[in-house]
Amino acid sequence: MTQTNIKEKIFADLYSEQEKFLFPKDVRAKSVKLFYKSDIPDNKTENWRKFNSKPIFDHHYKLGKKLNFDTSVFDTLSFFEPESNRIVLTNGYYNENASEKKTDEIFIGSLKNAEKKQKEIIEKYLRKTKNKNPDYFSVLNDAYVKDGAFIYVPDNVKLEKPIYILHFIQSDNGNIFSQNRNLIIAGKNTSFKVIHTFHSLSSDFSFNNTVTDICLDDDAQAEYYLFEGEGNTAAHVNRININSEKGSSFKSNVITFCGSVVRNNFHADFFGEHAEIDLKGIYMPDKEQQVHNFINISHSKPNCRSNQLFKGLIDNKAVSVFTGKVFVARDAQKTDSAQSNQNLLLTDYARAHSRPQLEIYADDVACSHGSTTGQLDKEALFYMKTRGISEKKAKTMLMNAFLKDVTTHISEGSYRNYVNFLINKRLKGQHPESLCNIKVCPSC
Amino acid sequence: MLSIKDLKAEIDGKEILKGINLDVKPGEVHAIMGPNGSGKSTLASVLAGRDIFKVTGGKIEFKAKNLLNLNPEERSREGIFLAFQYPIEIPGVSITNFMRAAVDEHRKHRGLDPMNASKFLRYMKEKKALVELDAKLEGRAVNEGFSGGEKKKNEVFQMAMLEPDLAILDETDSGLDIDALKVVANGVNKLKTKDNATIVITHYQRLLDYIVPDIIHVLYNGRIVKTGGRELALELEKYGYDEIKKEADKQF
Numbered sequence: 001m002t003q004t005n006i007k008e009k010i011f012a013d014l015y016s017e018q019e020k021f022l023f024p025k026d027v028r029a030k031s032v033k034l035f036y037k038s039d040i041p042d043n044k045t046e047n048w049r050k051f052n053s054k055p056i057f058d059h060h061y062k063l064g065k066k067l068n069f070d071t072s073v074f075d076t077l078s079f080f081e082p083e084s085n086r087i088v089l090t091n092g093y094y095n096e097n098a099s100e101k102k103t104d105e106i107f108i109g110s111l112k113n114a115e116k117k118q119k120e121i122i123e124k125y126l127r128k129t130k131n132k133n134p135d136y137f138s139v140l141n142d143a144y145v146k147d148g149a150f151i152y153v154p155d156n157v158k159l160e161k162p163i164y165i166l167h168f169i170q171s172d173n174g175n176i177f178s179q180n181r182n183l184i185i186a187g188k189n190t191s192f193k194v195i196h197t198f199h200s201l202s203s204d205f206s207f208n209n210t211v212t213d214i215c216l217d218d219d220a221q222a223e224y225y226l227f228e229g230e231g232n233t234a235a236h237v238n239r240i241n242i243n244s245e246k247g248s249s250f251k252s253n254v255i256t257f258c259g260s261v262v263r264n265n266f267h268a269d270f271f272g273e274h275a276e277i278d279l280k281g282i283y284m285p286d287k288e289q290q291v292h293n294f295i296n297i298s299h300s301k302p303n304c305r306s307n308q309l310f311k312g313l314i315d316n317k318a319v320s321v322f323t324g325k326v327f328v329a330r331d332a333q334k335t336d337s338a339q340s341n342q343n344l345l346l347t348d349y350a351r352a353h354s355r356p357q358l359e360i361y362a363d364d365v366a367c368s369h370g371s372t373t374g375q376l377d378k379e380a381l382f383y384m385k386t387r388g389i390s391e392k393k394a395k396t397m398l399m400n401a402f403l404k405d406v407t408t409h410i411s412e413g414s415y416r417n418y419v420n421f422l423i424n425k426r427l428k429g430q431h432p433e434s435l436c437n438i439k440v441c442p443s444c
Numbered sequence: 445m446l447s448i449k450d451l452k453a454e455i456d457g458k459e460i461l462k463g464i465n466l467d468v469k470p471g472e473v474h475a476i477m478g479p480n481g482s483g484k485s486t487l488a489s490v491l492a493g494r495d496i497f498k499v500t501g502g503k504i505e506f507k508a509k510n511l512l513n514l515n516p517e518e519r520s521r522e523g524i525f526l527a528f529q530y531p532i533e534i535p536g537v538s539i540t541n542f543m544r545a546a547v548d549e550h551r552k553h554r555g556l557d558p559m560n561a562s563k564f565l566r567y568m569k570e571k572k573a574l575v576e577l578d579a580k581l582e583g584r585a586v587n588e589g590f591s592g593g594e595k596k597k598n599e600v601f602q603m604a605m606l607e608p609d610l611a612i613l614d615e616t617d618s619g620l621d622i623d624a625l626k627v628v629a630n631g632v633n634k635l636k637t638k639d640n641a642t643i644v645i646t647h648y649q650r651l652l653d654y655i656v657p658d659i660i661h662v663l664y665n666g667r668i669v670k671t672g673g674r675e676l677a678l679e680l681e682k683y684g685y686d687e688i689k690k691e692a693d694k695q696f
Contacts, residue, residue: 383532386492387546387602388520388553397545401536401585 007036014063014144014177022112022145022181031142038136047135050321050353051292055260056235059205061177064091067170071098073201077166079418086164087149092180092208094147107152108163111183114150121152125185125215128243133267133296137237141179141211148181148212151194155187155217162193162225162412167210169230171202182212186220186248195415197227200234205260207235214240216248218272224250225415226264229257229422232287239265244304246272253410255419256283256291257426263292270332273303280406281310284426285318292321299332302362308339311406313399314350321353324369330361339369344376344402396427445470445641446610451502453490460486462666463502468610471638475652475677476645478663479685484645485529487663488614492526493519507609520546521553523609527599527616534586539598542586543568543605550606571604575631593624600631611635612643617651629654649677664692 021028040057041048069090074080085108088098094110101108107118114122134142149165169176184194200206208230216222228236236259242250256262262285268277283291297306312320322341343352356369376398384394403423410416446468453461460483468474478484490497491504493516504511511519534542547567548558559567572581577597587595596616603611613632617625632642632655644655652660652674660677662670664685669692670676680688 377532377534379532380534382494382516383528383534384542384546385516386520386526386528387542387606388517388549389542389545390517390549391515393545393549397537397541398534401534404536 020112020146021143022147023142028143031139032144034134035136035139035143038139041136047294047296047323049323049355050319051263052261052290055290056207056237059175059207061175061205061207064093064169064176064178064206065172066090066093066095067172069095069098069168069170073168077197077199077418078421079195079412079415080164080166081161081414084161084164086166087151089147089149089165089167089180090170091168091176092145092147092178094149103159105157106154106159106163107150109150110147111150111181112147118150118152121185122150122183125183126213128215132241132269135239135265137209138211138239138265141181141209141239145179145181145211148183150183152185153187153190153192156189157187157192158190159192162195162415165194165196167196167198167208169198169200169202169206169208169234171204171206175205175207176202177207177209179209180211182210184212184214184222184224186214186216186222188217189219190217191221193223193225193412195225195227195412198230198236200230203231203233205233205235206230208237210236210238212238212240213243214250215243216245216250216275218245219247220245221249222251223411224252225410225412226252226254227257227419228255228259228262228264230259232258232260232289234259236262237265238263239267242266242268242277244268244270244272244275244277246301247274248272249276249278251278251409252280253406254279254281254293256281256285256293257422258284258286259289259291261290261292264294266293266295266297268296268306269298270301270304273301275301276305276307278307279310280308280409282403282406282423283310283312283320284315284423285312285320286315288317290319290321292323294321294323296325297327297337299326299328299335299337301329302331302333302335304332305336307337308341309406310341311403312341312343312352313346313403314343314352315346317347317349319351319353321355322371323355323357325357326359326367326369328358328360328362328365328367332362333364335362335365335367337365337367341371342402343373344399345373346375396424399427400424445507447503447505449503451487451490451504452500453486453497454500455486455497459500460497460666461490464663464666464668466661466668468641468643470609470641472659473636473642473644473655473657475655475657475660476643476663476668477647477649477660477677477680479689480647482663483666484647484663485614488526488612488643488645491519491524491612492516517549520606520608521550525603525606525608525611527596527603527611527613529615529618531587531590531595531599533588533590535588537586539581539584539586540565540568543602546602547605568605572601574634575600575604576627577601592619593621596620596624596628597631600628600635604631604635607635608640610641610643612645614645615647616644617646617648625651626654649681652677662688664689665696667692667696669695
């Protein structure tokens with residue numbers, strides 16, 4: 001099948017839709033054209049090495065509709081605090097009944113239906129990120145996305161409680177294609193946390209194409225927690241654009257729990273000095289799942305810090321790919337950048353690809369990178385067993401210890417407990433889809 | 445308690461133990477001495493159930509059970525404890541969690557419920573005091589960043605926690621200064637009862653000044669070539685292993 005055929009077959013619904021798209025006509029026209037010209041990335045595309053798009057393009061999807069949403073689902077999400085600000089999206093659409101705004105200090109809501117005043121703000125910030133390093137899926141998103149979440153925290157606002165963006169795949173009949181575009185704006189000298197989670201309420205095949213733009217103004221401090229748990233039949237391409245102004249601090253933590261193929265694309269750029277970007281992540285693919293973390297950090301300004309720590313437990317015949325690009329411009333002196341990727345292969349068939357890529361043009365910088373891939377420490381296992389600890393328990397303890405470097409940095413207690421709970425269940429041998437598909441996980 | 449008959453073991457096809465015979469009764473302290481490479485540590489590893497060694501012949505009975513049928517964790521729960529020559533560092537696993545898991549498994553094996561948290565912490569504190577372990581353990585990972593002395597003390601602390609019937613101390617004296625050696629030996633002596641037994645594996649007789657054995661065996665080239673009382677250690681200290689080696693080489 002040719003690529004054009006694939007596009008027409010897979011995304012047939014898109015073109016027949018009469019509903020308005022998020023971006024204006026002229027912008028869209030360009031993106032549509034670009035989308036038709038571009039090819040599905042494969043192993044030959046440098047930034048997408050080892051990416052196998054088959055789990056995405058093997059199915060025919062229907063465009064997800066806006067369906068009735070039963071908020072009792074919240075009861076299954078133990079990290080969720082009902083008294084907090086929340087945006088609920090289903091199949092990419094803003095759900096006004098389930099969403100709730102609790103504080104007047106901030107703007108949250110639908111990106112598409114933002115008020116006129118906010119529209120100007122949105123325009124201003126989106127201009128910053130648009131069309132930078134576009135890829136096949138971000139262009140698809142540009143062209144056909146309809147809605148998503150919008151969070152604007154105005155200057156000097158500091159929030160204790162997290163803001164939630166909860167995304168649910170919902171199917172009434174058949175496979176779902178869903179897109180969403182989110183924008184998070186941190187005003188000057190703000191401080192807040194966002195917990196952004198993805199779940200599925202169906203076991204039909206789904207493909208979720210997400211783009212989230214995060215803009216941090218001067219001295220803003222934001223923590224961003226991403227949880228991907230849509231289940232074994234879900235494909236997810238998730239692009240996160242981070243734009244950091246001077247003195248800002250961005251800390252993110254992505255837990256990729258399951259998915260047929262999940263690709264996280266982080267594109268981060270420093271626009272001012274003394275800013276900090278910290279990206280951490282855990283991935284635990286099982287079966288024949290693929291998890292890709294692609295990171296592209298651009299140190300365009302001096303005196304900035306970036307840190308990457310990604311850890312993976314790869315089970316069965318699963319594959320993980322980590323690509324960590326760090327670009328340091330000629331003027332970006334005193335850059336401090338660290339990168340670490342560690343993988344534990346739990347079977348003989350599991351595979352981990354790790355590709356650190358440093359491109360450094362400044363001469364007074366500290367850039368480190370390290371990558372390890374191995375198996376559980378046999379010596380430690382034997383030592384534990386000689387104390388009477390069973391093999392299974394010992395393995396669980398070692399795997400937990402391995403992931404701890406990442407999970408301990410989750411500052412939001414209830415969310416950290418949720419993540420640890422799922423990890424523990426998982427390490428005890430429960431299959432991820434039984435945990436992720438929240439319908440069948442009453443204890444979560 | 446422990447009865448080893450004609451035990452043979454190899455690693456990668458190379459025979460290390462060539463027919464060991466050893467009987468240990470409750471209340472006894474045995475010392476196994478011998479030159480480097482004689483098979484002392486291999487014997488300890490085989491008793492603990494390390495799978496890189498292949499047992500090719502002989503029998504080991506422990507409390508009337510065939511030890512060779514048990515995996516390492518079962519041996520531990522049955523009452524065997526190996527203090528490692530080189531204790532393993534386990535980053536990310538706290539000593540408290542580690543000991544808690546171990547003690548729980550031992551209790552389960554004896555049909556007891558797990559201890560509650562406060563009771564367990566009290567128990568840990570008690571045992572720490574018993575073996576004079578003054579290092580702060582809470583929140584530290586198992587052996588991570590420990591000095592040589594701390595690691596060995598930690599082994600004795602674990603032994604105190606698990607109260608084994610048979611403790612095997614593999615070169616526990618190696619790398620210890622005299623003060624640490626005394627603390628370690630003191631701990632071992634305090635744990636001694638008329639019902640448990642200890643096998644002390646050492647290269648030097650120095651440790652035996654502090655842990656006094658009832659019986660001393662000399663292991664050479666995979667066999668116990670000489671067995672005697674306390675005086676044997678002093679003899680070895682004076683004349684070295686050469687005499688015994690010569691005799692043994694003639695015999696085999």
